[in-house]
Amino acid sequence: MFASIKKWMGSSSKGVDQGGVLSAWAKAEGHAFKHVSGRVSGYVVETTRGWRVEWGDSQRRVYIPGKELRFRSETSMPHDVQVVMLTRALAQTLETDVFSRFTNDMQTQIDTSLPDEMRWLAMHPQVDTPQSPTLAKRFVILSNAVEVSQLWLDSSLIAAFEEAANSWWTDELMLVLTVNRGMLTVRMAGDDIDPEVLKQAADLFDLAARRLRETALQTAA
Known part of the structure; x- marks a missing residue:
């Protein structure tokens, strides 16, 4: 599986510490930056907006080899x-990789060793975005709660996703957004962080997290 992912991602500056990039961004935004060590080593940024950023060894090696950058927020x-x-x-x-693993191993069910989000590609229905041809063309959104997802995708969030699609969120960028167990997470390849992409991804994540909290309140009412 790694072969096709590495080919898709191309070359990167693997092994280069990205602490300086994260520290500079955190300082400019007024966030708290710290180094963590022990069983898990890396960096954590606690933002002033109630969510955090983590950098360290990938937790999704099946599709993000090397280092991983994570944005995480309770919602x-x-x-x-x-x-x-x-x-x-x-x-x-x-x-393609999921299908290859399924057929090569002659399995009768989806491989439960895969991350949740990869299994969802085969399990969950698509969330249509007819109000945005750009999103419909560029992105796939899948959910087991389509109506909730459509409520989350209000005009402000769709506009932000469209702006990202037309600027920094390219087809070559390894980035996966998930909602699971009440947590909004964005995972990105973390071997070579572009400072401008970091800022733009953080701003988009902040809006997505706020909208998800608002949606949680709406659906609970």
Whole structure:
């Protein structure tokens, strides 16, 4: 599986410490930056907006080899709501790898050793975005709670996703957004962090997290 992912990602500056990039961004934004060591080593940024950024060894080696950058936020969304969003180009690559693993191993069910979000590619229905041809063309959004996901995707969030699609969120960028167990997470390849992409991804994540909290309140009412 790594072969097709590495080919898709191309070359990167693997092994280069990205602490300086994260520290500079955190200082400029007024966030708290710290180094963590022990069983897990890396960096953590506690933001002033109630969510955090983590950098360290990948927790998703099956599709992010090397280092990983994670944005994480509690949202109060019910734990059974699941969403995954990624570019169509990356979705096609991951779907091909899942199918290859399934057929090569002659399995009768989806491999439970795969990360949740990869299994969801085959399990969950698509969330249509007819109000945004750009999103419909560039991204795949899947969820087991389609109506909740459509409520989350209000005009402000769709506009932000469209802006990202037209600027920094390219087909070549390894980035996967998920909602699971009440947690909003964005995972990115972390071997070579572009400072401008970091800032833009953080701003988009902040909006997505706020909208998800608002949606959780709306659906609970």
